[in-house]
Amino acid sequence: MALETFKASESLTLGVELELQLLNAYDLDLSSSASDLLELLGRSPFPGMVTPEMTQSMIEVATSVHTRHGPLLSQLRNIRDTLVTACDRLNIEIAGGGTHPFQRWFEQRIFQRPRFQQLSGLYGYLAKQFTVFGQHVHVGCASADEALYLLHALNRYVPHFIALSASSPYSQGVDTLFDSARLNSVFAFPLSGRAPFTLSWSEFSEVYFTKMESTGVVESMKDFYWDIRPKPEFGTIELRVCDTPLTVERAAGLACYLQALCRHLLQRTEPLPEDDDYLVYTYNRFQACRFGLDGTMVNPKTREQISIREDILHTLRVLQPHAQALDSLAAMDEIERAAGHSGNHATWLRERFAESGTVQGVVRAAADLLRV
Amino acid sequence: MPLPAELSYLLQTIAWPLVLLLAWVLADFLHAHWHIPRVSSYVAIGMFAGAVDLPGLTDDITGLPFVANVALALVLFELGYRINLRWFRNNPWVLVAGVAESVLTFAAVFGVISWLVPDMRLHVHLAVAALAMASSPAGVLRVVHETRSSGQVTERVMHLTAINCLLSVLVLQLVTGSRTLRVSGDWMQAVFASLHVLGTSLVVGMLLGFVVPKLLKGRLAAAPDGATVVFALSVLLLTTAAYGLKLSPLLAALTFGVVARERRVHLTNAQRNFGTAGDLLGVFLFVYVASVLEWRDVLPGLQLGVVLVLVRMSSKVLVNLTLAQVSGITPFKGAMTGLALTPMSAFVVLLVSQTGAVGFDLAEQTLAAITGMVLVLELLGPLVTQRALMAAREAQVTQEA
Numbered sequence: 001m002a003l004e005t006f007k008a009s010e011s012l013t014l015g016v017e018l019e020l021q022l023l024n025a026y027d028l029d030l031s032s033s034a035s036d037l038l039e040l041l042g043r044s045p046f047p048g049m050v051t052p053e054m055t056q057s058m059i060e061v062a063t064s065v066h067t068r069h070g071p072l073l074s075q076l077r078n079i080r081d082t083l084v085t086a087c088d089r090l091n092i093e094i095a096g097g098g099t100h101p102f103q104r105w106f107e108q109r110i111f112q113r114p115r116f117q118q119l120s121g122l123y124g125y126l127a128k129q130f131t132v133f134g135q136h137v138h139v140g141c142a143s144a145d146e147a148l149y150l151l152h153a154l155n156r157y158v159p160h161f162i163a164l165s166a167s168s169p170y171s172q173g174v175d176t177l178f179d180s181a182r183l184n185s186v187f188a189f190p191l192s193g194r195a196p197f198t199l200s201w202s203e204f205s206e207v208y209f210t211k212m213e214s215t216g217v218v219e220s221m222k223d224f225y226w227d228i229r230p231k232p233e234f235g236t237i238e239l240r241v242c243d244t245p246l247t248v249e250r251a252a253g254l255a256c257y258l259q260a261l262c263r264h265l266l267q268r269t270e271p272l273p274e275d276d277d278y279l280v281y282t283y284n285r286f287q288a289c290r291f292g293l294d295g296t297m298v299n300p301k302t303r304e305q306i307s308i309r310e311d312i313l314h315t316l317r318v319l320q321p322h323a324q325a326l327d328s329l330a331a332m333d334e335i336e337r338a339a340g341h342s343g344n345h346a347t348w349l350r351e352r353f354a355e356s357g358t359v360q361g362v363v364r365a366a367a368d369l370l371r372v
Numbered sequence: 373m374p375l376p377a378e379l380s381y382l383l384q385t386i387a388w389p390l391v392l393l394l395a396w397v398l399a400d401f402l403h404a405h406w407h408i409p410r411v412s413s414y415v416a417i418g419m420f421a422g423a424v425d426l427p428g429l430t431d432d433i434t435g436l437p438f439v440a441n442v443a444l445a446l447v448l449f450e451l452g453y454r455i456n457l458r459w460f461r462n463n464p465w466v467l468v469a470g471v472a473e474s475v476l477t478f479a480a481v482f483g484v485i486s487w488l489v490p491d492m493r494l495h496v497h498l499a500v501a502a503l504a505m506a507s508s509p510a511g512v513l514r515v516v517h518e519t520r521s522s523g524q525v526t527e528r529v530m531h532l533t534a535i536n537c538l539l540s541v542l543v544l545q546l547v548t549g550s551r552t553l554r555v556s557g558d559w560m561q562a563v564f565a566s567l568h569v570l571g572t573s574l575v576v577g578m579l580l581g582f583v584v585p586k587l588l589k590g591r592l593a594a595a596p597d598g599a600t601v602v603f604a605l606s607v608l609l610l611t612t613a614a615y616g617l618k619l620s621p622l623l624a625a626l627t628f629g630v631v632a633r634e635r636r637v638h639l640t641n642a643q644r645n646f647g648t649a650g651d652l653l654g655v656f657l658f659v660y661v662a663s664v665l666e667w668r669d670v671l672p673g674l675q676l677g678v679v680l681v682l683v684r685m686s687s688k689v690l691v692n693l694t695l696a697q698v699s700g701i702t703p704f705k706g707a708m709t710g711l712a713l714t715p716m717s718a719f720v721v722l723l724v725s726q727t728g729a730v731g732f733d734l735a736e737q738t739l740a741a742i743t744g745m746v747l748v749l750e751l752l753g754p755l756v757t758q759r760a761l762m763a764a765r766e767a768q769v770t771q772e773a
Contacts (some may be wrong), residue, residue, distance in 0.1 A: 024527075025456045025524055026453065026454045026456065028631065031522045031523070032522045032523055032766065032768075033523055033524070035520065035765070036523055036524040036705070037703065039701070039702055040700045040701075041668075086700075088459075088463070089462060089463040089464035089699075089700045090463070090524060090527070090530075090700055090701075091456055091459040091462075091463070091527050241507070243465075
């Protein structure tokens with residue numbers, strides 16, 4: 001079966017997906033409660049979409065298509081409020097964060113669905129270690145070639161999103177010293193990483209995808225776990241490197257930062273992306289995962305080293321007119337706060353650990369922060 | 373043929389450790405091969421040991437009831453620790469379900485036993501009905517741990533068990549209080565005795581719940597396992613104090629757990645069940661409680677027991693099924709919640725023996741009347757809970773890698 005045709009959509013439209021953790025209220029370990037929660041949510045209309053994920057302790061929500069920060073944020077808040085109310089009725093806590101700080105992966109139950117069971121059979125412990133929680137942002141593209149252009153033009157900005165969203169410093173009960181330990185789990189999958197370099201959709205779908213398909217390794221785009229992947233049936237590209245932030249405000253901020261960035265890139269004032277840009281890609285990505293905003297990245301064009309924080313603050317200035325045009329200045333403020341003095345959520349979680357001295361205290365604080 | 377004196381002495385000395393070891397090995401074997409809940413096997417061995425009346429097993433060793441009370445107090449502390457009072461505010465239907473299933477069980481059991489055994493004294497009828505409300509916290513918790521289950525049935529079984537145990541203690545106290553009144557005619561004594569037991573137990577539990585977290589403040593990060601030791605020792609202290617003051621150690625331990633949780637002391641999940649010490653005391657608790665059941669009461673009480681079991685199960689299932697939808701779960705999960713509440717054992721037996729310690733013949737008659745029911749429910753209750761959790765798909769299906 002060939003790759004389906006790219007369904008064009010309106011440029012710069014946004015959709016946000018969040019994977020959230022379900023916790024039991026007494027010791028804040030992950031709780032296998034997705035089916036109970038979905039059953040209760042199914043009784044009344046949900047302000048968005050809600051679906052089960054791989055494990056019973058995870059739930060995924062998605063917004064509808066948006067063009068502006070205000071409506072996007074208000075829908076995310078509605079979703080959050082509806083979830084919190086339902087969870088309260090069932091004595092479940094719900095929280096953001098890229099990993100659960102102390103869950104033991106072998107205790108996670110894989111959701112009872114054929115695809116999940118099949119993945120679990122294929123990937124073994126990787127499937128359970130994949131109990132990590134990400135934010136995915138879709139950006140609408142007017143054409144398939146525009147999608148590939150954006151996908152590759154964004155390569156140099158991927159560390160920004162990793163560092164800004166990072167909220168998974170703890171894993172299996174210890175501080176990993178990474179700001180985003182979650183991405184380490186994602187990298188373990190054979191088809192993770194970056195998309196092959198081509199700016200032509202016909203080459204991508206007729207040559208690359210057809211070859212891959214003939215190897216029997218993949219059946220659809222779903223089998224690729226790339227950092228950014230095209231989604232032909234939506235007519236979007238999907239950024240997948242973000243940890244789920246601890247608040248919906250940060251989630252909306254990240255989405256609109258991406259939107260403004262895409263608007264800037266579509267003006268094509270920057271040099272075209274090329275395959276050599278990826279020489280520094282994995283190094284930059286590692287720096288962002290490990291050190292967050294304090295990491296150092298190499299600009300693939302100029303080959304100069306710059307702190308990720310500085311690069312974000314600089315980019316924010318460049319994006320100012322785009323944010324104005326897109327009505328998303330509030331989102332830029334949110335991003336500036338994170339990049340500037342208050343730091344990302346990994347920093348926030350480490351501060352909570354210093355206060356409470358326990359990883360349970362960290363989860364408690366994360367669950368409380370989502371409600372605010 | 374009487375045993376030679378030396379052999380009898382030897383048996384007497386090693387009877388307990390031997391029986392406990394046997395119980396553990398058998399339970400492990402049956403669990404591995406047929407997924408029989410371990411506690412059912414412990415109970416079976418205890419009953420067997422009680423039936424053959426091994427020398428040195430029951431009355432000869434003083435202090436065993438105390439150890440059993442400590443073991444159960446630890447369980448009740450843990451149950452209390454799992455109770456989220458805020459849930460009752462967020463979803464009052466859970467509280468309603470807990471009270472309703474207790475009240476209906478009380479009424480139904482009282483009605484049936486009054487009708488079937490009219491020649492029994494009213495106070496015994498009332499006491500049996502009060503005891504029938506309570507699910508076994510130890511049985512339920514052990515099965516939940518063993519299956520590592522989580523979900524709505526699990527959550528609700530915990531909370532409803534805490535409610536029905538609490539109500540059972542209260543009503544039983546009222547029954548013994550009114551009995552004091554009948555015997556002595558002294559209002560003051562009756563009222564004071566009841567208030568003392570209930571009120572002081574609550575206060576002792578609350579006091580510890582406030583003080584212990586303060587003691588631990590700042591120490592948790594340095595020694596997370598230390599917290600478990602401190603809590604276990606506090607429960608020991610509380611049980612001892614309750615014995616001295618003739619209070620209810622069970623009520624005090626439950627209160628201690630609830631308050632400690634509200635103070636947000638975080639015990640890590642590695643310490644669930646108080647680890648190895650908790651396992652050890654658990655084996656003892658189930659074997660001991662089963663071994664004190666009098667076999668001469670079993671056969672005449674068995675028929676009544678089976679009837680009461682059915683009445684009790686039906687009322688618990690009926691209420692939870694009826695309130696399932698409105699409380700936010702499917703009718704199926706509601707029914708499973710009702711079934712999972714089936715176990716009844718240690719809590720009830722120890723509760724009755726404490727009533728006996730206060731000095732009434734009521735205890736002996738009541739224990740005789742419920743022996744049949746307890747026998748059935750001790751043995752089969754955990755199995756019902758386990759199957760209910762499995763049917764609700766809340767038990768872990770994956771094996772540890």
